[in-house]
Amino acid sequence: MKIIDAVKNRRSIRKFQRKSIPEDIIRDLKNALIWAPSAGNLQARKFIFVFSHDVKSRLVAHALRQSFIADAPLTIVACTDSRIKEKYGERGVNLYTIQDVSASIMGMMLVAHEAGLGSVWIGAFDEAKVSDALNLPHNLTPVAIVPVGYPAESPSAPPRVSIQDAIEEV
Numbered sequence: 001m002k003i004i005d006a007v008k009n010r011r012s013i014r015k016f017q018r019k020s021i022p023e024d025i026i027r028d029l030k031n032a033l034i035w036a037p038s039a040g041n042l043q044a045r046k047f048i049f050v051f052s053h054d055v056k057s058r059l060v061a062h063a064l065r066q067s068f069i070a071d072a073p074l075t076i077v078a079c080t081d082s083r084i085k086e087k088y089g090e091r092g093v094n095l096y097t098i099q100d101v102s103a104s105i106m107g108m109m110l111v112a113h114e115a116g117l118g119s120v121w122i123g124a125f126d127e128a129k130v131s132d133a134l135n136l137p138h139n140l141t142p143v144a145i146v147p148v149g150y151p152a153e154s155p156s157a158p159p160r161v162s163i164q165d166a167i168e169e170v
């Protein structure tokens, strides 16, 4: 699969088959997460792989009852790491670690797509409650939840703004 095709054809998937993900593909997802770029290569990010149905159900409760979080065989909770502050101060906390996590998620979603998996980036959840549910240490803040699994739907592409509207050349 060409990367540009993966970028264009990946869709947010919110319905999943009840089929588990093979270990070798899980390993590819993990590699995609850790090999993303990061500010100063500090890799100020952490990913919690949630397989437990009980924990996934608690995530649903703290994420506007988006039930597909629990339907996916794997749900990844992506966290920033505030210890980046030691090197980059407020800019590290407010900007870099969020970008570090985002870069990881995007690469992982494309690798998932290539493997025939679907995923969806979820931002609507209560950070404090998700932190509690996962017993996260103070330095970690959950900033995205990403359910991953084999798709049980094939949504059409939501529209994008034109290249002319999105991009300016100088």
Ligand SMILES: Cc1cc2nc3c(=O)[nH]c(=O)nc-3n(C[C@H](O)[C@H](O)[C@H](O)COP(=O)(O)O)c2cc1C
Pocket (backbone or CB within 6 Å): 010, 011, 012, 013, 014, 066, 120, 121, 122, 123, 124, 125, 157, 158
């Ligand atoms: C930061 C961010 C937060 C999002 N939060 C949610 C969410 O809480 N629930 C949801 O169903 N989709 C969420 N999405 C997915 C978007 O709705 C989706 O990416 C967008 O509609 C474009 O569709 P596509 O991913 O199929 O191209 C989020 C995406 C991003 C990048």
